Each structure stands twice: as C-alpha cells, then as structure tokens.
Amino acid sequence: MYHVLSAHQFDRNQLDQLFRMAEIMEYTAANGGSNLLNGKIMAALFFEPSTRTRFSFESAMMRLGGKVISTENASQFSSAIKGETLEDSIRVISSYADVIVLRHNEVGAATRAAKVSSIPVINAGDGAGEHPTQSLLDLFTIQKERGSIDNIRIAMVGDLTYGRTVHSLSYMLAKYKNVTIYFVSPENCPIPKKVKDYLDEQGVTYFEENDLHEVAAKVDVLYMTRIQKERFPSGEEYLNAAGRYVIDEKVLKLMDEKAIILHPLPRAGEILPEVDADPRAAYFRQAKNGVYIRMALLAYCLEGKQAGAELEALAKVMV
Amino acid sequence: MYHVLSAHQFDRNQLDQLFRMAEIMEYTAANGGSNLLNGKIMAALFFEPSTRTRFSFESAMMRLGGKVISTENASQFSSAIKGETLEDSIRVISSYADVIVLRHNEVGAATRAAKVSSIPVINAGDGAGEHPTQSLLDLFTIQKERGSIDNIRIAMVGDLTYGRTVHSLSYMLAKYKNVTIYFVSPENCPIPKKVKDYLDEQGVTYFEENDLHEVAAKVDVLYMTRIQKERFPSGEEYLNAAGRYVIDEKVLKLMDEKAIILHPLPRAGEILPEVDADPRAAYFRQAKNGVYIRMALLAYCLEGKQAGAELEALAKVMV
Amino acid sequence: MYHVLSAHQFDRNQLDQLFRMAEIMEYTAANGGSNLLNGKIMAALFFEPSTRTRFSFESAMMRLGGKVISTENASQFSSAIKGETLEDSIRVISSYADVIVLRHNEVGAATRAAKVSSIPVINAGDGAGEHPTQSLLDLFTIQKERGSIDNIRIAMVGDLTYGRTVHSLSYMLAKYKNVTIYFVSPENCPIPKKVKDYLDEQGVTYFEENDLHEVAAKVDVLYMTRIQKERFPSGEEYLNAAGRYVIDEKVLKLMDEKAIILHPLPRAGEILPEVDADPRAAYFRQAKNGVYIRMALLAYCLEGKQAGAELEALAKVMV
Structure with a gap:
C-alpha cells in the first residue's frame, strides 16, 4: 500500500x-x-x-x-x-x-x-x-518556475525557529545538487541547529543572514513566511523586526529579473499588495x-x- | 466573465x-x-x-x-x-x-x-x-404563479425598515410595468425613504398602510416577512404589532382566489400552519x-x- | 413512499x-x-x-x-x-x-x-x-457472521438501562426463532422492565446476570456497550463495575471458537486492544x-x- x-x-x-x-x-x-x-x-x-x-x-x-x-x-x-x-x-x-x-x-x-x-x-x-504535500508543492513550484531545482540559490525569510514549512523545505533541498540556502531571520528566531547539522551532513551550503535587502539581490527564490508577534518581548521590537522583512517595490527592484517570490500563505503583511502584479510574484501560482x-x-x-x-x-x- | x-x-x-x-x-x-x-x-x-x-x-x-x-x-x-x-x-x-x-x-x-x-x-x-438570488427567485415565483409580473398589485408586510429582501424586491419591481406596491408595517419600522425616492423616480405607484386585513383583499401577491422583537420598546408593543400581521384563515378569506402568499422563510409565527394547505400558500413552491x-x-x-x-x-x- | x-x-x-x-x-x-x-x-x-x-x-x-x-x-x-x-x-x-x-x-x-x-x-x-440503521446492521452482522439469527444465544453487556442500542436489538431479536438473551449489567443499570415485558409477551427466553466471565462461555454473540461513569455514586464503584465488564484475553479464552464480539462503537476501554487481532473480534466488520x-x-x-x-x-x- x-x-x-x-x-x-x-x-x-x-x-x-x-x-x-x-x-x-x-x-x-x-x-x-x-x-x-x-x-x-x-x-x-x-x-x-x-x-x-x-x-x-x-x-x-x-x-x-x-x-x-x-x-x-x-x-x-x-x-x-x-x-x-x-x-x-x-x-x-x-x-x-x-x-x-x-x-x-x-x-x-x-x-x-x-x-x-x-x-x-x-x-x-x-x-x-x-x-509533506506543502513541501512537495513548494519544490514542484520551484522546478516549474525555474526549470530545475539543482543549482538554485534560495532565501528563506521570517520566523525560522518554529516554521515547519522552512524546515521541511530545507531537508528536501538536500536531495538536489548545488543548492545554496540563505536563512534570513530576526536574531531571536534563527533556523534550528538540527536543520543546520543535517545540511552540514549533506554538504549543503547555507548562510545565516539578517538583512533581507542584501540577500534579495543574490537569490533565485525568495521564500517568505510570517513573523509572529508573540515571539517578541515588546510590540516595538516586533514591529522593528517585522518591518525589516517585508517585500515591497524596493525589494522587487533589488531582485533578479527571473527570481521568484514564494509564500505558503496565508500572508499577513510580509508581502505588500503592490507586489502581486509583478510576474515574479509566484505565490498564487504556488497555491494552484x-x-x-x-x-x-x-x-x-x-x-x-x-x-x-x-x-x-x-x-x-x-x- | x-x-x-x-x-x-x-x-x-x-x-x-x-x-x-x-x-x-x-x-x-x-x-x-x-x-x-x-x-x-x-x-x-x-x-x-x-x-x-x-x-x-x-x-x-x-x-x-x-x-x-x-x-x-x-x-x-x-x-x-x-x-x-x-x-x-x-x-x-x-x-x-x-x-x-x-x-x-x-x-x-x-x-x-x-x-x-x-x-x-x-x-x-x-x-x-x-x-440577488433571493430577489430573482421571488420575481420568478411571481411570474410563474401569476403568469406575469406586469400589472401586479403586491403587499409587502412586516419589518420594512431593515428587511433587505423587501428593499431588493421593490427595486426590482420597478423594472416591470404598472406595478402597485402596498407597504404594510408597524409605525416604527416603515419602508425607508431611499426606497420610496427610487420608486417615485421610476414612477412606481405605492401606498403605506398599517392594516393587513384591508390590504389583503386588494392584492395579487402578499409578501410576508418576520417582525423582530428587538425593534420594539416593550414586549407588549411587540405582541400587539406582531399579532396584527399574521396570516390565518380570516386573512385567507379576504384574499382573492388567485392571489398568492410568499415568504422568504424561515417563518416564525407570521403565517399560521392552518394556511399551509391552501393552494394560495406559495412559499414552499417559492423555496423550490x-x-x-x-x-x-x-x-x-x-x-x-x-x-x-x-x-x-x-x-x-x-x- | x-x-x-x-x-x-x-x-x-x-x-x-x-x-x-x-x-x-x-x-x-x-x-x-x-x-x-x-x-x-x-x-x-x-x-x-x-x-x-x-x-x-x-x-x-x-x-x-x-x-x-x-x-x-x-x-x-x-x-x-x-x-x-x-x-x-x-x-x-x-x-x-x-x-x-x-x-x-x-x-x-x-x-x-x-x-x-x-x-x-x-x-x-x-x-x-x-x-434503526444501527439495529439493522447489528442483526445483519450476526446473520452474516453466524449464518443465521435463529437459535442464537447472545449476551448484551454494559449499561442496559439507558442503552438505546440494546433495547432496539432486544425487540428485533423477538422476530427470530429460539433466541436466548443474557443481560449482563451492574446492579444499578439493569435492562428495563418494559423490555422484559415485551420479551415475555413474545416468548423470548432471557436471563439477567452480573458475571461476564460466566456468561461469556455460553454465548454465540457477545454484544458489548459502554458503562458510563456518571451512573455511579463514586469513582471507586464505577471502576469496580467497569473493571468487571472488560473483554480481554482471559474472556477470549472462555469464549466459544465460533462466537463473535460486537460493539456499536466508539469503545472506551471495555474491549482491550489485545482482542482486536482475534478473528472473533467482529466490531470493525460490523462498522463496515x-x-x-x-x-x-x-x-x-x-x-x-x-x-x-x-x-x-x-x-x-x-x-
């Protein structure tokens, strides 16, 4: 069976x-x-x-x-x-x-x-x-949009400590050749050690970053997730962190012409509506x-x- | 599309x-x-x-x-x-x-x-x-039951201030020829001015009434709706109003032989079960x-x- | 119709x-x-x-x-x-x-x-x-599993006072020939008099029992139901009663090789998981x-x- x-x-x-x-x-x-x-x-x-x-x-x-x-x-x-x-x-x-x-x-x-x-x-x-069906549709979307998953450079952005989606995707990407991952998160919600250990074991190149704008210019895929308010000690710190991880027209301008933006959805402010009409906004195609x-x-x-x-x-x- | x-x-x-x-x-x-x-x-x-x-x-x-x-x-x-x-x-x-x-x-x-x-x-x-589908099925029922919507005389009865159904139906009836509307409601929930203004504009004849028994004898269609308790300052005033707008055998006797009774349903006392067997009771056919x-x-x-x-x-x- | x-x-x-x-x-x-x-x-x-x-x-x-x-x-x-x-x-x-x-x-x-x-x-x-569809599927299961409902000896076990299922099944069994029913329940939730009166009227043989182990050896069908905690004055009395009406490997050993165990499901402890693999455990086939x-x-x-x-x-x- x-x-x-x-x-x-x-x-x-x-x-x-x-x-x-x-x-x-x-x-x-x-x-x-x-x-x-x-x-x-x-x-x-x-x-x-x-x-x-x-x-x-x-x-x-x-x-x-x-x-x-x-x-x-x-x-x-x-x-x-x-x-x-x-x-x-x-x-x-x-x-x-x-x-x-x-x-x-x-x-x-x-x-x-x-x-x-x-x-x-x-x-x-x-x-x-x-x-698993989320991880599989994420991978399928990358392959369909980019032609191949081998050789891609991908940024995963948001709360990386608790995000089940990004952990699964990281593990799955290790099955492909020459993938580079940029983990972009606030300091208090980094990608867990067990994920990094696994990537080390599998020989996957990865970097931990804080600056979305810097990374946006380097990648083929920008995988966004929500940042959750309750992870932050004060509202001010949350707003500061959340504000640094928003895709807007500025970020679009930094990105490669053939790069794509993914999001498991629902989104809650981390991708502005002004981005939706850009052909690189692939998150609704991803849902489909x-x-x-x-x-x-x-x-x-x-x-x-x-x-x-x-x-x-x-x-x-x-x- | x-x-x-x-x-x-x-x-x-x-x-x-x-x-x-x-x-x-x-x-x-x-x-x-x-x-x-x-x-x-x-x-x-x-x-x-x-x-x-x-x-x-x-x-x-x-x-x-x-x-x-x-x-x-x-x-x-x-x-x-x-x-x-x-x-x-x-x-x-x-x-x-x-x-x-x-x-x-x-x-x-x-x-x-x-x-x-x-x-x-x-x-x-x-x-x-x-x-809209409620309004359309209301109109369709009138046409099917009466042969035509042109020339009908219709009473709308109940809480006419908040009843979305009767407003829509009033607006739609203006698309037909020679329609006469009787608005029958307690004094504290009359048909709104904006509906009357629209009917004036479109040249639709209408009357505002309080006495259901008087109107029942004049119309081809009796369109009933619920009267809501919370609209009335006291329970006594509600019972008084609600009691005046009930279809029973007495009202049936006043009505024309070919008239029909409609109701968007659910009903809650404003049409007595004794009415159901009368061929003029069209509200379940309306639902169908x-x-x-x-x-x-x-x-x-x-x-x-x-x-x-x-x-x-x-x-x-x-x- | x-x-x-x-x-x-x-x-x-x-x-x-x-x-x-x-x-x-x-x-x-x-x-x-x-x-x-x-x-x-x-x-x-x-x-x-x-x-x-x-x-x-x-x-x-x-x-x-x-x-x-x-x-x-x-x-x-x-x-x-x-x-x-x-x-x-x-x-x-x-x-x-x-x-x-x-x-x-x-x-x-x-x-x-x-x-x-x-x-x-x-x-x-x-x-x-x-x-009724529960009673019918119960009977159908007995017939399918045993070849016939006539001549069966069946025990109904659990809270027999409030169990709708066992009442219906008792009434239905009266339509078959030479059925013997053993009602097995704690003293405070016996089969009601009206059920016994009906069985007397129909000439169905039945016995009221307290000891599951004694009855288990005698029957073709063991029909289990839940015993509900709220029926007992104290937690201790409940545990005592509930513990006496549990199907485990010991009860299996007492049962006839061709006997079957039924339960309307869901169960909550009255049939232990160790019983599931036994071919006489018919309750999931019953659900099907x-x-x-x-x-x-x-x-x-x-x-x-x-x-x-x-x-x-x-x-x-x-x-």
Whole structure:
C-alpha cells in the first residue's frame, strides 16, 4: 500500500516522477479533468480546521472524478469526544472510504493512522511534525518556475525557529545538487541547529543572514513566511523586526529579473499588495500547484503503477 | 466573465431570459438532471452560516452534474482567523474551483471578491447589502404563479425598515410595468425613504398602510416577512404589532382566489400552519424555485451563451 | 413512499430481503460501486453531530452513484436558530434533495419529518428514540457472521438501562426463532422492565446476570456497550463495575471458537486492544456492514421494487 506520510519518503528519482505526473495533472485539470478515480471516495478527516488545505485536496480528488466525505473539525464533532482513539476512528473510516487525508494536531498522528488503516493515508499536516504535500508543492513550484531545482540559490525569510514549512523545505533541498540556502531571520528566531547539522551532513551550503535587502539581490527564490508577534518581548521590537522583512517595490527592484517570490500563505503583511502584479510574484501560482501535486499523490496512492501508465499515455497527447 | 453580484445587473430582457432558463431547469431537474456542468467544481464559501441557501446552491450545482467543495462557517475555520484578507482567500480558492458562491457579513464583499477572482463569483448575500438570488427567485415565483409580473398589485408586510429582501424586491419591481406596491408595517419600522425616492423616480405607484386585513383583499401577491422583537420598546408593543400581521384563515378569506402568499422563510409565527394547505400558500413552491433559479445562474456563469443554446435545444423537447 | 423510521417496520420476511440486498451491496461496493442512484441527492441533516453515522450514510450514497448535501451541526447553523420548526426545515429541504437522512435529539423527530416530507426520510437516530440503521446492521452482522439469527444465544453487556442500542436489538431479536438473551449489567443499570415485558409477551427466553466471565462461555454473540461513569455514586464503584465488564484475553479464552464480539462503537476501554487481532473480534466488520445496510436502505427508499429487480439481476452475476 502507498501512504504519503513524509516528504522524505520520496527519493530524487521519485520526486522527478511525481513532478512529471503533477504536470500531466495540470494538463488534465485544464482539459475537463479525468475519470481516473471514478467510484473512489476520499475521506477528509481534519482534526483541526484548515479550509485551504482541505479544499485543495477535495478539488484534486474531484478533478480526477472521485468523491469526498469530509469533516471540518473532527476533534469537536466526532467520537473523539467520547474518548475514541485515533486508531479506532481510522479503522472505522477506512471501511467507508478508499483513501484518508488526515490533518491532526499531534506529531506522528499520520504514521499511527497508517499502521492500522486498511486504505492509504495521506498526511495533511501533523502538528509540529510534517506537512509533506506543502513541501512537495513548494519544490514542484520551484522546478516549474525555474526549470530545475539543482543549482538554485534560495532565501528563506521570517520566523525560522518554529516554521515547519522552512524546515521541511530545507531537508528536501538536500536531495538536489548545488543548492545554496540563505536563512534570513530576526536574531531571536534563527533556523534550528538540527536543520543546520543535517545540511552540514549533506554538504549543503547555507548562510545565516539578517538583512533581507542584501540577500534579495543574490537569490533565485525568495521564500517568505510570517513573523509572529508573540515571539517578541515588546510590540516595538516586533514591529522593528517585522518591518525589516517585508517585500515591497524596493525589494522587487533589488531582485533578479527571473527570481521568484514564494509564500505558503496565508500572508499577513510580509508581502505588500503592490507586489502581486509583478510576474515574479509566484505565490498564487504556488497555491494552484498544490491541486496538481495532490492529484498526483491521490493517483499514486489509489492507482499506483497503473496511474503512471495511464498518465504517461495521456502525456503523449500533451506533446 | 459573468458574475452575479446584484439583482440590478439584469435588465428586463435578461430577466425574461433567466426565468425562461429557470423553467427549463425545472424540467431538467424533474427528468433526472443534466450533465451540463459535469467536471465543474463550485466552492460554497459561507463566512456566516445559512444552511438553507447553501443547500439550495449545492443542490442546483449537483442537478447539473457539477461537484461542490463547501465550508459552513468560513470565518471561524479558515485562514481568516490568521488575518488573511478576503481578496487573498478568493485568489487562492479561485485556483481550486470553477465558480465561487460567497456569503459574507460585509456589504460589498462579493464585488471585492469579483475584482480579484479568476473565476465567476455569485453573491449569496453580503450582510445588509444584497442577496440577488433571493430577489430573482421571488420575481420568478411571481411570474410563474401569476403568469406575469406586469400589472401586479403586491403587499409587502412586516419589518420594512431593515428587511433587505423587501428593499431588493421593490427595486426590482420597478423594472416591470404598472406595478402597485402596498407597504404594510408597524409605525416604527416603515419602508425607508431611499426606497420610496427610487420608486417615485421610476414612477412606481405605492401606498403605506398599517392594516393587513384591508390590504389583503386588494392584492395579487402578499409578501410576508418576520417582525423582530428587538425593534420594539416593550414586549407588549411587540405582541400587539406582531399579532396584527399574521396570516390565518380570516386573512385567507379576504384574499382573492388567485392571489398568492410568499415568504422568504424561515417563518416564525407570521403565517399560521392552518394556511399551509391552501393552494394560495406559495412559499414552499417559492423555496423550490430557488433551486431552478440557481441552476440557471450557475449555467449562465459557467457556460454563458453556450448554456443558452443547449438549453433552448432542450426546451424544444419540453413542448 | 418508503420511509425508514423504525427497525420494527420490517417483518421477518422483509428483514431477510433487506439482508440479501445488503449482501449484494457488499459485492457491488467491492466491484467499483453502482450507478443505481446516479442523479439523486441525499440531504444529510444532522441536528447533533455524529461524524461516523454521517460518513457511513454518505459513503453508502456515493457507492451507489448518488451525491450528498450535508450539514454537520444543523441545530447550530441552520434557521433552527431563527425559530423555524423542524417541519418547515423538512418541507424546504425536501425540495432540494431526493432523500433526507435525519439525526435529531428529540424522540419522534423522524416520524414528524416523514409526515410533512415530500421525499423519503431515513431516521439516523432520534434522541432516546430509535436508531434503526444501527439495529439493522447489528442483526445483519450476526446473520452474516453466524449464518443465521435463529437459535442464537447472545449476551448484551454494559449499561442496559439507558442503552438505546440494546433495547432496539432486544425487540428485533423477538422476530427470530429460539433466541436466548443474557443481560449482563451492574446492579444499578439493569435492562428495563418494559423490555422484559415485551420479551415475555413474545416468548423470548432471557436471563439477567452480573458475571461476564460466566456468561461469556455460553454465548454465540457477545454484544458489548459502554458503562458510563456518571451512573455511579463514586469513582471507586464505577471502576469496580467497569473493571468487571472488560473483554480481554482471559474472556477470549472462555469464549466459544465460533462466537463473535460486537460493539456499536466508539469503545472506551471495555474491549482491550489485545482482542482486536482475534478473528472473533467482529466490531470493525460490523462498522463496515453499516455501509452495505445503508446502501440497501437508500436503494429501497429511492428505487423501491425496481431496486430489488436490478439487484437480483446483479446477484445472479455474483454466483
């Protein structure tokens, strides 16, 4: 059985295949969708709300002809209140559906679910753990926008201590050749030592920086994240830090003409609306890519190699 | 692109076409539905709950072969909590779906959404603003039940100061010929001056009345709405007012044999259950018409002129 | 019109047919589903949350090609807040859908709904009233697992005073031949007199017991339910009682090799995880049977005799 529990489960070759499949999915979606998953049911089991991620998965399933049963807030509504374990919930729901998309607030929840599930489980975020489909769509977007992930120079900007997204992305970039990472954060929320240790081990070049304007000029990809107010001892210090990490027209002018700006969204002030119209603002295209990556992952989980064959046949039509 | 933001966007000719299409939709729904919107996804984005309106739209989409992604309470669950603007939410969701149905508590929300959306937006109510599909289904019901909207005499009854429904309906009726409106309300919640000014401008005849029994005998359409307790200084005054605006068997006897009673629903005492069995009680038929109007609007937004052509072909079969 | 309001509405012959249909449904679901209910819409109207039951019904509808409009918490979100009666809600929703699945906190709600609905209503639990699809799936599971319901010896264990499930199941078992029931409960929550009176009337043999271990050795079916803490005057007494009604490896050893363990789920400690791997642990298979029973009931409500004919044709293929 094929689960999607961690972005790390995919090696470089599988990532290449996945992104190829995601491109085919984009073509499929633009041409009226497919019946590949006709008759299949996806259970969207969200123990904490995330309308955006849920919608993206549901849309992906429907674009492939599948159907969806869905709960927005499983922790409040389900038998979890009556003391049922996650394992029992999964055992029951795996008799109702063909694939489970699980969002949970506890690290490791998706792995625990996969152990008892009789159907594939896709991790849609497990607390401070992983959110593999986000990492995969980030990588896919870089490859699509830049042509390749090898040789890129990328800045990750914002609160780098607690940002699950940037940790995962850093780990995944180690699978590519000659990547240079610039970690740009306020002094009190640097990238953690464990991430740096891993990059050292894998021989990835990285730098820790404070000045966004200096770094902006050097990179192919500017990956922005939110800076959270509650991390700072005073409002003044927060405003000072937050103000230093805002993409505006000034930053745009510093950036390379072919560089791109990414953001996992939602944003809250760290990219000004004046930036949206610039062709380098890729964050809404990035959100859209999430549907294609999830289509590819659903096909992978539910159809495995056969999906690959059908899709390759389709791909020939694309040329 | 075709958005549905305001009932006013449709001129008389377009209203005639829309109601013609809604009739075809009724025929379609009664005959197993259609595949017109097969492969299309509607996002029902409700920032405030309205199960009835949401169900009506979702049913309409499904009767046309489409699929639905849906949130019951976007303001509580979505990234709105994290400070995301409506514009950003719409930009992202328009990459997941083919049409957005938006319910929001702020006036103008649908228009703001349409400005940034890459797909059609249908206004399903924007606070004290508009609820165009309600107005359109009201008009459609009058035309269907009475044969024509021209020349009708209609009473609007209840709290006319705050009732969004009756304001919209008044404005829309000005597009028809020789309409007479009787506004029947307690003294402390009359129809606003701006509505009267508009009707004066358009040359629509109207009267302000207090006595429901007197008016009931004169009209073709009795449009009931709720009287809200909190508008009255004392419970006694409320009961007095509310008691004067109740449809019961006595009122039925006063009414013309071919007159109809409408209500946007839910009702709360202003039409007694004893009235339900009377053929003039049209309010549940009115609710049903909502599905056909919404089918027509979804077809209009997603298929435009082609929908018209396909539906006209279908219409020929109906004869 | 065919409603499903009570398990009692089915006589022995109809139960046999229904279970036959459920078996066909299992075959259908395992072979990619059916288009029997293509174009039909089920409204899942849950006035109190029950994700499990809702998912089971929605899955059943989708396996038959139907679509679903759904609300997780109708009492909080719908016009119920504005004072609308259940009857009015049902009248409106029956113009949006083809079948209503209703979960409500008030006894008799489903029967009230059926009286005003223009489409079939299925009772998915009405407070302390009935939950007929649970009773039917319980019976179906016994028949499937044991080959027959006639002649079985069954123990019902736990809080038997308030357990709606065990009351319904007891009543239903009276429709079968030579059934023996062992009621096993703490002294302060025995099976009610009205259930015993009914069984006396119908000539069903039953015993009231306290010792699970003694009974476990005698029965073909062990039907477990939760013991609720709030029923006991002190925590100590609760722990004492609860501890006596736990299925563990010791109980497994006492049980017949072909006996089965059932539980309506969710469980909360009364069956230890060590039991799950035993082939006699049938409670997750029981949950899965819920989908097949609900598929059969939806087909029965929406297609009536025609469903029977189509399914019998399908059944021939199965042989």
